[in-house]
Amino acid sequence: MINSKDQLLRERAASVIPGGMWGHMSTRYLGSAYPQFFERADGCRVWDVDGREYIDLMCSWGPNILGHHHRVVEEAAARQRSLGDAMNGPGEVLVELAELLVKTVAHADWAMLQKNGTDATTACVTIARAGTGRRKVLVARGSYHGAVPWCTPSLAGVTAEDRAHLIHFDYNDVASLEAAVEQAGNDLAAVVVTAFRHDIARDQELPTAAFAKRARELTTAADAALIVDDVRAGFRIDLAGSWEPLGVRPDLSAFSKAIANGYPLAAITGTDRFREAATKVYVTGSFWYGAVAMAAAIATIKTLRDTNAIASMNAAGERLRSGLDAAARKHGLLLRQTGPVSMPMVLFDGDAEFSKADAFCSAALREGAYFHPRHNMFLSAAHTAGDVDLALHAADAGMAAAAQVA
Amino acid sequence: MINSKDQLLRERAASVIPGGMWGHMSTRYLGSAYPQFFERADGCRVWDVDGREYIDLMCSWGPNILGHHHRVVEEAAARQRSLGDAMNGPGEVLVELAELLVKTVAHADWAMLQKNGTDATTACVTIARAGTGRRKVLVARGSYHGAVPWCTPSLAGVTAEDRAHLIHFDYNDVASLEAAVEQAGNDLAAVVVTAFRHDIARDQELPTAAFAKRARELTTAADAALIVDDVRAGFRIDLAGSWEPLGVRPDLSAFSKAIANGYPLAAITGTDRFREAATKVYVTGSFWYGAVAMAAAIATIKTLRDTNAIASMNAAGERLRSGLDAAARKHGLLLRQTGPVSMPMVLFDGDAEFSKADAFCSAALREGAYFHPRHNMFLSAAHTAGDVDLALHAADAGMAAAAQVA
Numbered sequence: 001m002i003n004s005k006d007q008l009l010r011e012r013a014a015s016v017i018p019g020g021m022w023g024h025m026s027t028r029y030l031g032s033a034y035p036q037f038f039e040r041a042d043g044c045r046v047w048d049v050d051g052r053e054y055i056d057l058m059c060s061w062g063p064n065i066l067g068h069h070h071r072v073v074e075e076a077a078a079r080q081r082s083l084g085d086a087m088n089g090p091g092e093v094l095v096e097l098a099e100l101l102v103k104t105v106a107h108a109d110w111a112m113l114q115k116n117g118t119d120a121t122t123a124c125v126t127i128a129r130a131g132t133g134r135r136k137v138l139v140a141r142g143s144y145h146g147a148v149p150w151c152t153p154s155l156a157g158v159t160a161e162d163r164a165h166l167i168h169f170d171y172n173d174v175a176s177l178e179a180a181v182e183q184a185g186n187d188l189a190a191v192v193v194t195a196f197r198h199d200i201a202r203d204q205e206l207p208t209a210a211f212a213k214r215a216r217e218l219t220t221a222a223d224a225a226l227i228v229d230d231v232r233a234g235f236r237i238d239l240a241g242s243w244e245p246l247g248v249r250p251d252l253s254a255f256s257k258a259i260a261n262g263y264p265l266a267a268i269t270g271t272d273r274f275r276e277a278a279t280k281v282y283v284t285g286s287f288w289y290g291a292v293a294m295a296a297a298i299a300t301i302k303t304l305r306d307t308n309a310i311a312s313m314n315a316a317g318e319r320l321r322s323g324l325d326a327a328a329r330k331h332g333l334l335l336r337q338t339g340p341v342s343m344p345m346v347l348f349d350g351d352a353e354f355s356k357a358d359a360f361c362s363a364a365l366r367e368g369a370y371f372h373p374r375h376n377m378f379l380s381a382a383h384t385a386g387d388v389d390l391a392l393h394a395a396d397a398g399m400a401a402a403a404q405v406a
Numbered sequence: 407m408i409n410s411k412d413q414l415l416r417e418r419a420a421s422v423i424p425g426g427m428w429g430h431m432s433t434r435y436l437g438s439a440y441p442q443f444f445e446r447a448d449g450c451r452v453w454d455v456d457g458r459e460y461i462d463l464m465c466s467w468g469p470n471i472l473g474h475h476h477r478v479v480e481e482a483a484a485r486q487r488s489l490g491d492a493m494n495g496p497g498e499v500l501v502e503l504a505e506l507l508v509k510t511v512a513h514a515d516w517a518m519l520q521k522n523g524t525d526a527t528t529a530c531v532t533i534a535r536a537g538t539g540r541r542k543v544l545v546a547r548g549s550y551h552g553a554v555p556w557c558t559p560s561l562a563g564v565t566a567e568d569r570a571h572l573i574h575f576d577y578n579d580v581a582s583l584e585a586a587v588e589q590a591g592n593d594l595a596a597v598v599v600t601a602f603r604h605d606i607a608r609d610q611e612l613p614t615a616a617f618a619k620r621a622r623e624l625t626t627a628a629d630a631a632l633i634v635d636d637v638r639a640g641f642r643i644d645l646a647g648s649w650e651p652l653g654v655r656p657d658l659s660a661f662s663k664a665i666a667n668g669y670p671l672a673a674i675t676g677t678d679r680f681r682e683a684a685t686k687v688y689v690t691g692s693f694w695y696g697a698v699a700m701a702a703a704i705a706t707i708k709t710l711r712d713t714n715a716i717a718s719m720n721a722a723g724e725r726l727r728s729g730l731d732a733a734a735r736k737h738g739l740l741l742r743q744t745g746p747v748s749m750p751m752v753l754f755d756g757d758a759e760f761s762k763a764d765a766f767c768s769a770a771l772r773e774g775a776y777f778h779p780r781h782n783m784f785l786s787a788a789h790t791a792g793d794v795d796l797a798l799h800a801a802d803a804g805m806a807a808a809a810q811v812a
Contacts (some may be wrong), residue, residue: 009501016504018516018681023690025495038497041490049498060492063692068490084447084474086466086668088776089431091444092455095415098422110424115521115670116691122554130563147690148528148554154688157536161567231692257692262492264521264670264693275424282560284429284553285522286469286637286663287670370494 005049006035023147024061030373033362041068044382046370054370055391057320057344059378062232062257065313066303067382073261073299080295091291097298101269104301106240107249108269112278113294115285117231117256118146120266121192123283124252125150127270128190128225131277136184138191140171142199145192145229165189171197172211181218190225190252191215195233195242196339201354201374203347204339212248225251225274231266232257235304236313236342236378241269260297264290267297309381310342316383317341323392331399345376348402356402364391364398371398411455415443429553430467436779439768447474450788452776460776461797463726463750465784468638468663471719472709473788479667482705486698497697503704507675510707512646513655514675518684519700521691523637523662524552526672527598529689530658531556533676534596534631537683542590544597546577548605551598551635571595577603578617587624596631596658597621601639601648602745607760607780609753610745618654631657631680637672638663641710642719642748642784647675666703670696673703715787716748722789723747729798737805751782754808762808770797770804777804 013036014020019028020036027034035048044067046056059065066073080093094113101111114120125137145151149162169180171193181188193215197205219226228250233242235258243250251274256266264287270278303309321337324346328335333356334349348356357373364371369391371377419442420426425434426442433440441454450473452462465471472479486499500519507517520526531543551557555568575586577599587594599621603611625632634656639648641664649656657680662672670693676684709715727743730752734741739762740755754762763779770777775797777783 012501016508016516018684022518025695036495038493038495041493058494063492086469087444087447088464089442089444095418102422110422112428126563135565147688152688156686157532159541161570164567278424280562282553282558289431
C-alpha cells in the first residue's frame with residue numbers, strides 16, 4: 001500500500017529517526033502487513049493511521065490492562081491534572097500510592113516510584129548492592145530486564161565492564177542457579193528473576209515451585225536480595241506479586257507496564273531488610289514526581305482489585321487459548337501455547353523460521369486482529385468473550401494461511 | 407506546625423517510603439519551612455498541601471517553562487489523549503516531533519525519544535561508544551548527568567566497573583580537557599559537557615568560547631562524539647541548542663525537563679555521523695511511545711518559538727537579578743548571581759555553611775516565594791514583572807533574615 005498514510009509516515013520517519021524507528025515497537029522485524037503508526041485506541045481496540053480497526057492482543061505491549069480510556073482511571077487522572085502534575089514536590093497521591101502498594105504487594109514494607117521498567121530493575125540491583133556491600137548479580141540467560149548497558153539485549157555500545165559482575169544461570173534450573181551462587185561466593189548481592197520465563201521467540205515457562213523456593217533459600221542463606229522483575233507480569237497474575245501463589249516472597253520487586261493503565265510509571269517495592277539501603281541510593285528523575293500518573297495508578301490498582309479483573313483476563317485468555325487450539329486443529333496445525341493464559345505465547349510446531357507464525361499473524365491482521373508472531377501477548381480486562389470471538393474469527397483466516405506454509 | 411497536613415503526610419510517607427522521600431525533591435536537606443507536598447499549581451504559582459501560595463522560582467526543577475496548565479499545551483495533550491496515548495506503536499505525533507526537533511535544533515539530523523533525562527544522556531554515551539567502537543567517556547568533575555550507576559552523585563550500590571571508562575576534566579579548563587583527551591588516547595568515545603556549569607552549591611559558569619571550541623576541535627580530530635547534556639538548560643537559552651550562540655555544534659545532544667512543559671519526555675538529537683550507530687543501540691521503554699507527551703512537546707516547542715518565550719524568561723530573570731542585588735545592598739549583603747539570568751543561582755558571600763542562604767530562603771518562603779538555597783532555579787515564560795516583584799517583596803524579608811546571620 002504505497003500510498004497509505006502509514007507508508008508516508010514511514011518515509012518521513014526514515015529521514016528524521018535512525019532506522020525509521022527504534023526499540024521494541026519497530027515493525028522492521030514484522031511482516032509488511034503490520035502498521036507502524038496508530039491513530040487511536042479505545043477499550044481493547046486499536047486503529048492504525050489508515051483507519052483499520054483491530055482487536056488488540058498486544059495491549060501496548062503490556063500497559064493497557066483495563067482498556068484504553070477506562071473511565072475510572074481517566075477521571076482520576078483528569079482530577080489530578082486539574083490540580084497539578086509535575087510540581088516542586090510530590091502530591092498527596094504519592095503517599096496514597098505507596099500505601100496502596102504496601103497494602104497490596106505481599107512482601108512490601110515500602111515503595112519507591114520511577115518512570116521506566118528499566119529504572120525499576122536498575123534501582124533494585126543498585127539497592128541490593130548498597131544493602132549487601134557486594135557486587136555479583138545473577139540473571140537468567142535470555143531474560144529481558146531492560147534496555148541499558150547492564151542488561152540490554154544488544155551489545156552495541158556496551159563495554160565488558162558494564163556486565164563485569166553478572167553471572168548467568170538457566171531459568172528453572174536449580175543446579176545452574178546453585179552453581180551461579182557458588183561462583184558468586186561471598187560477593188553475592190542479588191538473584192534477579194522475571195516473574196515467569198517470557199523470553200522472546202521461545203515457549204514460556206512458569207517458575208517451578210522447586211526453583212522459586214531454592215532461589216529464596218539461597219538468597220536468604222547468603223543474606224542477598226531476591227529480586228522479582230515483575231515489570232511485564234505485574235498485576236496480571238496476582239495483585240500481591242506474581243510469586244505470591246508460589247508462596248515465595250522476594251526482597252525487592254520491580255513493577256511498571258500495567259501499573260497505571262498506560263500512564264508512564266514504574267515502582268519498586270521492598271522489605272525492611274533493604275529500607276536503609278534504599279535511602280542511600282540516589283535515584284531520581286525530572287518526572288518521577290508527576291502526580292497524574294500516580295493518581296492513575298491508584299485508580300488502576302483499586303479497579304483491578306474491586307472488579308476482579310485478573311479473573312476476567314484469565315477467562316478471556318482461556319477462551320482465546322481453547323479457540324486457537326480448535327482453529328489450529330481444524331487446519332491441521334500443532335500449536336504450543338505457554339505461560340499464563342492472560343499473557344499468551346503462541347508458537348507453531350515445526351516453525352523454526354517463524355514462517356507459519358508470520359503467515360498466521362499477517363492474515364489475522366488483515367482480518368482485524370493484532371497478534372504477535374514471536375513475543376508474548378497480553379489480554380486486558382476490556383476483552384469480552386465477544387471480542388475474543390472476533391479475534392478467533394480472524395485467527396481462523398490466520399490458521400488457513402499458516403497451513404499453506406510448507 | 408505539627409498538625410499541618412504536610413507534617414501528617416510526612417509521617418505517613420516515613421512508614422511506606424524509605425527515608426520518607428527519595429531523590430532531588432526530598433526536603434530533608436532544606437529548612438523546616440519547606441513543604442514536602444504540593445496541592446496544586448497554576449501558571450508560575452504553586453500551593454502546598456496546607457494551602458500556602460508561592461511564587462515559584464523552581465518551576466518543578468525545570469520542566470515548567472510556559473506555566474502550569476498552559477492552554478495551548480493542555481489542549482494539544484487533551485486532543486491526543488482523546489485519540490490514544492500508549493498504543494501498540496507510535497502516533498503521527500512522533501514523526502511531527504522528530505521533524506520539529508530536526509528543524510529546531512541546529513546540529514540535528516535525527517531525533518529519538520525517551521522518558522528521563524538520564525535515559526537521554528545514557529543513550530548518547532552508548533551511541534557514541536557504538537559509533538566509535540571505543541570506550542572512554544570524558545566528563546567534568548562535579549557535573550550532574552543523571553542518577554544511574556555510571557553517573558549518579560552517590561556511590562552507594564555503584565561498582566568500580568560502572569565508572570571504569572570515565573575520565574574527568576574540569577569544566578572550562580582547556581588544559582585539563584586536553585590532558586583527559588591525551589589520557590583516553592585512541593580509546594576516546596565521547597566528551598560529555600553540560601550546556602553550562604550548573605553544579606550544585608557553587609557559582610555557575612557559562613562555557614568560555616575557548617573551552618567550547620577546543621572541545622569541538624579535540625573530538626573532531628579524534629572522530630569522537632561531542633555530547634552536550636542540555637537536559638537542564640535546553641529550550642531556556644537557545645531553541646537551536648544551548649551551544650549554538652557559541653557557534654559550536656555537538657554530535658549528540660540530550661534534552662528533557664522543559665521539552666513538554668511538564669509532560670514526561672526526553673529526546674536525543676544527533677548528526678548523520680552517529681545515525682547508523684543509533685540504529686544499532688537497543689534503547690526503549692514501555693512508555694517511550696506515549697503520544698500525549700509528544701503532542702505536548704510539539705505544542706511547547708512551537709509556543710516557545712512563536713511567543714519569543716526565551717526573551718520573556720530573560721526579562722523576568724534580569725528583573726529578578728537586579729531586584730535581588732538591590733535588596734542585598736539594602737541589607738548590607740553581598741550576593742553572587744551567576745549563570746543565565748533565566749536559571750538563577752543565588753549565593754551569599756561569606757556563607758560557606760549556607761546559613762545565610764537558608765535564612766534567606768526560609769524567610770522568603772514564609773512570605774510567599776519559593777527560592778532554593780543551593781541549586782540553580784528556573785524562571786518560566788509565565789513569570790510576569792508583577793510576579794517577579796512579588797517574589798522580590800518576599801526576598802526583602804529573606805535578606806533581612808540573612809542579614810541577621812553572623
